[in-house]
Amino acid sequence: MSDEQRQTEQPRVVIVGAGMAGVQTAVVLRESGHRGPVTLIGAEAHPPYDRPPLSKAVLLGTAEGSAFDIDFAALGVDLRLGVDATGVRPQAREVDTAAGPVPYDVLVIACGAEPIVLPGTEDVAGVHTLRTLDDAERLRPVLARQHEVVVVGAGWIGAEFATAAREAGCVVTVVEAADRPLAGVLPAEVATPMADWYAESGAELLTGTRVTGVEPGTVILADGRQLPAGAVVVGIGARPATGWLAGSGIALGSDGAIAADERLRASAPGVYAVGDCASFPSARYGERLLVHHWDNALQGPRTVAAQIVGESERVYDPVPYFWSEQFGRFVQYAGHHAAADTLVWRGDPATAAWSVVWLRDGVAVALLAVGRPRDLTQGRKLIEAGAALDPELVADPALPLKKAVR
Template sequence: MRSPTVVVGGSVAGVRTVQALRARGYEEDIVLVDQEPGPPYDKPALSKEILTGAAAQPPALADLSGLAVDHRPGLAATGLDLAARRLVTGSGSIPFGRLVIATGSRPRRLPALDSWAGVHYLRTRADAASLRAEFTGRPRVVVVGGGFVGGEVASSARALGLDVTIVEAAPRLLARLMPPEVSDRVARLHRDHGVHVRCGRTVTGCRGRDRVEAVELDDGTRLDADVVVAGIGTTPATRWLTGSGLVLDDGVRCGPDLSAHGADGVWAIGDCARWFDVVRRRPVRMEHWTAAREQASFVAGVIVGDAPAAAFSTTGYVWSDQHGVRIQHVGRVDAATTTSSIPTGGGQLFLHHDGDELVGATAFDAPRDLLAFRRRLASAAAPLTERTRG
């Protein structure tokens, strides 16, 4: 009897893998191992609708009952025996014929904030429920980190009328992802909605008695705070793979087809994967919901033998809703790119070029314009992924 295909991780990448396999007619047994309890849910709502109270629960990712999958919630993967082809868990081991690793990532922790009551990290349904309960007391909120998650938390808190300050260590918001023109637009959006923004500052410690009452910055400034939310990035959830024989380097190192280095019949997708991108010509790790879904569909195609190309590629689409504005981005931005701004009907579009080549676009309330550029970038990438077949 053939061992099942095992998918580790019950977030968007893992669940989409199961869906895509079944949609392609895959009839072999599938086991879905998920560390979180309960049915799988969609995480983008955690920093928005759940925090504002617009929804009591995040939406379900899928109805697993129709997918003929052996779902094992509340079960953590603790190790991997490649020689025996067994996944080690907290309650034994599971044999596998093929393995898809989709364990995601964990919030990067800030030592200056650890051990303080009132300090929150946002990654799970339980995290969001805890933070939502704090927000009902109308606290003063300090958000550490000016990325997309931090911006969404700040937006949700302001929607509830809370006093909010964003503290960002970089000289500007979204500095790792966006050019200065886009960063300035995002900062203006926050300030227009009453958020205090402090860039180029780091949190060095907390003050308080039973819980946090203030945070201290590196310039000596003290900010009153009843609640602190840290959103300073993530690290791949791959510690359980240490010593397994897989190559770990800011994620599971993979080839262009997302196959894990050091093993046959093993793939990594989503936040925990670091794969060689033939378009960008370097290893990359993407923490985007859309990329995770795309990778899951690609690997499902590899497993059943109908992958659309020899190498996975993505336009890197990401979106964020902040203060009622839909922010969308596609493509890449780096030191070599230049940015220009184009007004649209009620919105704004930024185009990013590397020389004469269009390499990215960012839209503020301009979804149709963004979609056109997303399709254009996808078409440009297709010949590169096909070329690797030879």
């Protein structure tokens, strides 16, 4: 059988989304031996790039970009950039785009997430989000001019941007509606000590404070205060970028994410979903997870590619992992602590290095490490193994975490 015959017998794969999840899907498909046509559609005109450097090196001007070092032509991938996907017609097996319909045999949706916009600020000059390379490029001169900057939201992206802005010499005020940073993702006893990091860096953190309006040069708070702002950066979360799927019949959850199954299959035949746009059921944690982090976009494509090439019926049930660099600290998290019944401290949060471990019925389910990468490495393996730990041994920060196994 000729190469041409083999290629025509293998399905046409169309991937919508040229971020980490989409690019990794294309790469792993080729590594797995898929010889059929692969089309990668990206809404941005830039060559596909990695996002984590945007809030660090790209924003501060120490790097010009973070494009993936991939020769798509050599890989045999038809890369179509600057093309918006506008709909899917599963019965016809076509993706509608601004450039016309694109037929597929297998569709992989990897369209990512989009930032939540602060209501009423859509058309206000000087209000920014930080999600794309263009966003970072617009913000670079803002930092270079050392403006007074107001950051709305003390989540991961707010903290990372505040860190970069302080490094650039800006006057930074962070406004958070909750009573502490990271209120939506970490319990109070863990997140509250992190509030001190802002003051240490020279940033002002206003908690329990809501923004009621933004005018050019000014942020208006609910208590009547007005903050001078050469720029406003909004970091109040992101939602799956799935609005274009309306009317397709592809099932979405109440969170707007594509409701994929344990093999990352969407509800329509021949359609998969991976990365920030998709939720999946986790047997490990007993609930459906929506993970907006880089490692999920890196790992999920392996499951999708395995299904497409027919090599595996592997189930996708990872231990979620992410990291954040903020205020001179390297913060790492592995697992999912929602159902934990015990939290164990390792070290003093007033110091530069500490961690916490969450247990459920004595079994490790999650870990947060600040400046303790060894804890993270060992803890992640223990979580994956479902290891039972002795809380008293876990609490000894001088003892390697792997020595705490019962």
